[in-house]
Every structure is written in C-alpha cells, then in structure tokens.
Amino acid sequence: MSEPMVRFENVTKRYGALTVLDELNLDIERNEKVSIIGPSGSGKTTVLRMLMTLEKINDGVIWVEGEPMTHEQKNGAMVPASDRHLRRVRGKVGMVFQHFNLFPHMTALQNCMEAPVSVLGLPKGEAEERSAELLDMVGLGDKKGHYPIQLSGGQKQRVAIARALAMRPKVMLFDEVTSALDPELVGEVLNVIRQLGSEHDLTMLMVTHQMGFAKEFSDRVCFFYGGKIAEQGPPDKLFNEPDNERTRQFLSAVLEAG
Amino acid sequence: MNIWDWYYVWEALPYLYRGAVITVQATLIAFAIALVLGLAFALIRQSNNRLVNGAMAETVEFIRSTPLLLQIFFVYFVGPQFGIVIPAWVAGIGVLGIHYAAYCSEVYRAGIEAVDGGQWEASIALNLSRSRTWSRIILPQAIPPIVPGLGNYFIGMFKDTPILAAIAILEMLQQAKNFGAENYRYIEAITMAGAFYLVFSLIASAIVQAVSFWLNRRYHLQ
Numbered sequence: 001m002s003e004p005m006v007r008f009e010n011v012t013k014r015y016g017a018l019t020v021l022d023e024l025n026l027d028i029e030r031n032e033k034v035s036i037i038g039p040s041g042s043g044k045t046t047v048l049r050m051l052m053t054l055e056k057i058n059d060g061v062i063w064v065e066g067e068p069m070t071h072e073q074k075n076g077a078m079v080p081a082s083d084r085h086l087r088r089v090r091g092k093v094g095m096v097f098q099h100f101n102l103f104p105h106m107t108a109l110q111n112c113m114e115a116p117v118s119v120l121g122l123p124k125g126e127a128e129e130r131s132a133e134l135l136d137m138v139g140l141g142d143k144k145g146h147y148p149i150q151l152s153g154g155q156k157q158r159v160a161i162a163r164a165l166a167m168r169p170k171v172m173l174f175d176e177v178t179s180a181l182d183p184e185l186v187g188e189v190l191n192v193i194r195q196l197g198s199e200h201d202l203t204m205l206m207v208t209h210q211m212g213f214a215k216e217f218s219d220r221v222c223f224f225y226g227g228k229i230a231e232q233g234p235p236d237k238l239f240n241e242p243d244n245e246r247t248r249q250f251l252s253a254v255l256e257a258g
Numbered sequence: 259m260n261i262w263d264w265y266y267v268w269e270a271l272p273y274l275y276r277g278a279v280i281t282v283q284a285t286l287i288a289f290a291i292a293l294v295l296g297l298a299f300a301l302i303r304q305s306n307n308r309l310v311n312g313a314m315a316e317t318v319e320f321i322r323s324t325p326l327l328l329q330i331f332f333v334y335f336v337g338p339q340f341g342i343v344i345p346a347w348v349a350g351i352g353v354l355g356i357h358y359a360a361y362c363s364e365v366y367r368a369g370i371e372a373v374d375g376g377q378w379e380a381s382i383a384l385n386l387s388r389s390r391t392w393s394r395i396i397l398p399q400a401i402p403p404i405v406p407g408l409g410n411y412f413i414g415m416f417k418d419t420p421i422l423a424a425i426a427i428l429e430m431l432q433q434a435k436n437f438g439a440e441n442y443r444y445i446e447a448i449t450m451a452g453a454f455y456l457v458f459s460l461i462a463s464a465i466v467q468a469v470s471f472w473l474n475r476r477y478h479l480q
Contacts, residue, residue, distance in 0.1 A: 052383050087385055095383040101376035105398050105477035114394065115384035147478045167384060 003066040005030045005203040006051065006171060011060035013046055020046050022227040023060065028171075033197055033204045035214035035235070038224035039250060044207045047224075048173040051205070052095045053086055064089050064171070091119075094169030098176040100156040102148040108135060108159045109144040112166045120167070127166075134162035138192050154185030158192055165196075172196070174206035186210070193217070211254055215239050223247045266446040270437045274450055277433030282458070284351050284429060285416045291355025292415065293408065296362030301392070303367060321360035327421055329353050334425045350422040358415050365407040369400035402473035409466030413459050430454065 004027035013021040021043040028034055036044040049055045051062060053069070061078070062069045069089040071078040081089075103111050112131035116122045122130070135144055138158035148156055157177055164172060174193065178186040190213050197204060197217060208214050214221055215235040222232040223244070231244040242248050302314040321329070334349045344352070373396050381391040423432035434451040438444035 052379075054379050054382060087387075090382075091385050093383075097376060097379065097383075099376055101374075101380035103377065103380070103395055103399075105479060115386060118387070118390050118394070119385045149478065164383070 002030065004028055004063075005032070005065060006205070007063040008047070008051075009061045009063065011050065011062060012058050013043070013050060013055060014058050020227055021050075024227075024229070026222070026229065028203060028205060031201055031203055032220065033218045034206070035218040035221045036205070036207045036224060037209075037211070037214060037221060037250070038230075042224040043227045044224045045175055048095065048175050048205060048207055051171070052093055052173055053090050064092055091167065092170045093173065094164035094167055094171070095173040095175065096157070096160050096164055096177050098179050100148070100153075100160045100180075102156055102160055102163070104148050107145050107147055108140060108151070108162075111148070111159055112163045115163070116166050131162070131166050134165050135159070137195075138162045139188070152185060153181045154188045157181065157189045161189075161192055161196070169202075171203045171205065174204065174208070176207050176209065178208070178210060209254070211239070211251070223250065225250070262445065263443070266441065266443050267450065269441070270434070270447040270450060273433040273437045274430060274447065274454065277428060277430030277451075278454055280422075280428060281416070281419050281430040284354065284419050284422060284427070285412075288351045288354040288358065289412050289415055291352070292358035292362050292411065295356060295359035297366055299359060299363035300366035300370060303363065304370065318360045318363055321357055322364075326354070326357050326418060327424060329357060330421065330425055346422075346425045346427055350425055350427050354415060354418065354422070358411055361411050362408055365404050365411070366400070368407070369404035370396060372403065373399045398477050399479065402470065402477055402479050405466060405470035405473055409463065409470070412466065413462050416458060416462065417455065 006026075006028040008024045008026040011021060011024040012019065024043075024047070026047075036047060038044045046055060050057050051064075051069075057070055061071055067089060068078065068081070069086070070081055072081050072085045073079075103114065106114065109128065109131050112134060113124070113127045116127040116130060117124060120127075132141070132144060135141055138161055140155060140158055140162070143151060143155060143159075148159070151159065160177075177193075178189050181189065190210065193204075193206075193213075194217060196202060206214075206218075218235050220232060221235045221238045223230050223238065223242075223246070225244075225246045231238060231242060231247045238247065239251065242251065299314060299318055303311045303318070305311045305314075330350060330353045333344060333353050334346060337344055337349070377395055377399065378391065381395050386395065419429050420431040422429050423435075428436075430451050434447040435444075437447040
C-alpha cells in the first residue's frame with residue numbers, strides 16, 4: 001500500500017481552554033480531492049491552517065509524503081521541527097485564501113514570480129515564463145501587468161491560484177476561496193479549480209460552502225462537527241443518505257438557505 | 259535709531275550662513291540616523307523573543323520620557339567622568355539621532371502593524387524567508403503611508419537643533435544670538451534666523467509630500 005500524501009495523526013489544536021480539533025486522524029491519498037464541510041467553529045479551516053504551518057499544533061503529528069512535517073527525527077527521537085525542516089516540507093504545500101492575500105504593490109505577474117525567484121532561486125526569465133503560463137491557464141493572460149486593485153474579486157482569486165501553483169506544490173489547500181466573492185464571480189474561480197483537478201496531478205483539500213461543487217468535484221467529503229470528523233465518505237453517500245443526524249441537520253439547513 | 263537697519267542684515271549674513279550650514283548638516287545627519295536606527299528599533303520590537311522586544315520597548319519608552327537636553331548633557335558632561343570623551347559634534351548629533359529614532363520607531367511600528375495579517379500568511383504559504391518577507395512584502399507596504407508621520411519628526415528635529423548650542427555647537431540660532439550680543443543689536447539677526455527656519459521647514463514639508471506621493475504611487479498604494 002502506498003503512503004498517504006498527507007496524514008493527520010492524533011492532531012489536537014487548542015486555543016486556551018477551547019479545543020478546536022480533538023485528536024484528528026485523517027489520511028489523504030495522492031491526487032485525492034477532499035472537501036471539508038461543517039458549521040462555523042467546527043475546526044475545518046484550522047485543518048488547512050495547520051497543514052500550511054500557519055498554526056502550531058498542540059499534540060499529534062502531521063505527515064507529508066511519509067515525512068513528519070511538524071516534527072523531525074533526531075537521534076531516533078521526534079523533536080519539534082526546526083525552521084529549516086519546516087520550510088523544506090512546507091514547499092510541498094500551497095494555499096489559496098478566502099481574502100486572496102495578494103501583494104498589492106506587485107502586478108499579477110510579479111505576485112506569481114516572487115516566490116519562485118526568491119525561494120526556488122529560478123532565474124528571472126524562467127520564473128516569468130512559468131508565471132505567464134499559469135496566468136494564461138487561469139484565463140488572465142491579458143492582465144499580467146495589472147495590480148490587484150485593478151482586478152475583480154474573481155480575477156484576484158485566480159491570480160492567487162496561479163501564484164500558489166508557481167511553486168509547484170503537491171498539495172493545494174483552498175480555504176473558502178469563493179466566500180468573499182460576488183455570486184456572479186464564483187463560477188469562474190470554480191472552473192479554474194475544476195480544470196486544475198482534471199489536468200494536474202494535485203492533491204486537493206478544500207474547505208467550502210459550495211455544496212454543489214463539493215458534491216460534483218470531490219472524491220471524498222468530510223463533515224466536521226465540534227472539532228471532530230463526524231462523518232466522511234463519497235459525496236453521493238454523504239449528501240444523499242448521510243448516516244449521522246448532525247450531517248443531516250447541517251445539510252438541510254445549508255440547502256434550505258440555498 | 260531705526261527699528262530695522264539693512265546694514266546689520268549684511269553684517270549678520272556670514273554668521274548666519276555659517277550657522278545655517280551647521281544646522282542643516284546636523285539635521286540631515288541626525289535624521290538619517292533616526293530613520294535607520296528607528297527602523298532597527300521597530301524591527302527588534304517585532305521579535306518573537308519576549309525578552310528582546312520587551313527590552314526594546316522599555317528602551318524606547320525611556321528615551322522618549324526624558325528631555326533631549328538632559329540626554330545631551332549626560333553624554334557630553336557625565337561621560338568624561340567615566341573616561342568616555344566624545345566630541346561635542348558627535349555627541350550632539352548622535353543623541354539627537356537616537357532621541358528621534360525612538361519617536362520614529364513608533365511611527366514605523368504603526369505602519370508595520372497596519373499591514374494586513376494576510377500578507378504574512380501568504381508569505382509563509384509561499385515559503386518566503388523571514389528577511390525576504392520583511393524587505394519585499396511588509397516594508398514596501400508599511401513605509402509609504404507613514405512618510406508624512408516621519409516627515410513631522412524631520413521638521414520637529416530641525417526646530418530642535420538650537421538645543422545643540424547647549425554644548426557649544428555654533429548652530430544658526432546661537433550664531434544669531436552671538437552676533438546680537440557683539441553688536442548690541444538683535445532684531446535683524448534673530449528675525450533672519452526665524453525666516454530661515456520658516457523657509458527650510460516649508461521646503462522640507464514640500465519634500466516630504468513629494469516623497470510620500472512618489473512612494474505611494476511607486477508601490478500602488480492608496
């Protein structure tokens with residue numbers, strides 16, 4: 001059996017007295033597309049943030065391609081990861097944020113080029129070529145010289161996707177990437193994600209409120225409730241005949257809201 | 259006796275000129291120190307090490323809470339008692355620079371803390387190093403908006419330079435005063451010094467505005 005791409009092993013995250021995630025165990029296979037749904041405060045965004053190392057975990061280990069990310073092995077013992085170790089393993093993961101977080105003082109192209117040049121050490125010309133290709137792919141070939149302020153929300157989010165892809169991650173994390181968009185702009189971003197899923201070897205993990213998209217796109221859906229995975233399974237099963245009462249309640253509330 | 263006598267205007271000019279050169283030099287050098295050191299203070303205050311940033315915060319607070327003149331006296335007059343002899347020019351400009359660095363560091367800090375936290379998260383997600391994040395992402399967004407705030411201290415410091423006279427640096431106001439004392443005639447020299455402070459302040463404020471405008475445009479900020 002091959003190693004999972006990502007493994008959460010007994011991962012616990014607390015903020016003070018509040019336990020956000022309680023001994024999470026979750027394996028994500030290579031190229032698997034996993035959607036995370038659940039009510040707010042259920043810990044779903046925290047899962048992504050921990051994997052991106054934006055949050056420290058309190059307990060447990062996160063593994064990426066069979067290698068501990070949050071820890072490193074030293075003389076046989078597991079010790080908390082050093083900065084260097086963290087940076088190396090983190091290179092396999094990319095993330096797209098709800099609020100884009102583009103660099104406002106750089107053009108779309110410069111946003112994409114920054115990390116390949118300064119982190120991977122690519123020559124400028126090569127980084128520019130790679131970035132331009134990616135911007136073409138997300139349909140923004142004609143906006144390379146535009147600054148974020150000159151772009152619509154949907155365009156910004158597509159730049160953000162291209163920027164993350166420019167680092168050639170193996171795992172892409174999408175954190176409610178359409179939640180801050182006007183409804184008519186949601187489609188263009190989902191189309192890009194759909195295309196990514198079908199044309200690239202990428203493991204994708206997304207927190208989303210777009211139930212229709214989650215159903216159509218994912219291999220597996222995880223329903224989080226109270227810091228635990230209350231139920232998970234293939235989308236057809238989870239959306240059509242959920243086993244868990246909480247899942248049923250959540251889905252009917254969400255679907256009712258439209 | 260005339261209230262205003264042009265004869266004394268011409269006579270006072272060389273004095274004032276010598277003083278003005280000292281004043282402008284002192285302002286420019288001390289402000290350069292304040293800008294660089296202030297940024298360093300602000301960056302040290304962002305350290306994750308509580309001991310380091312706490313010590314920095316206390317130092318800044320200490321510098322801001324004692325009079326500039328006292329600090330200059332301390333370095334210039336108390337220092338020699340312990341064998342630390344610093345020339346007046348170095349002590350004066352150095353203390354002026356450090357004093358204003360403390361104020362500037364608070365302005366930098368405001369700018370740094372106003373940068374959206376999402377910029378840090380995006381930088382981590384892209385694996386940018388900490389120094390690269392500072393130099394390419396955070397500071398280019400933090401500094402343009404605070405140029406007017408720094409500019410205020412530039413002009414404030416310029417107007418504080420007469421304090422250097424206390425350790426016998428012949429800056430402009432002291433020159434004007436000396437001229438008055440030698441000739442029993444103050445009105446022209448003091449007025450001319452006042453006019454110069456006014457003109458320089460106006461020019462400085464125009465430069466600050468221009469730099470602010472240019473930086474904000476250069477980095478496409480509002």
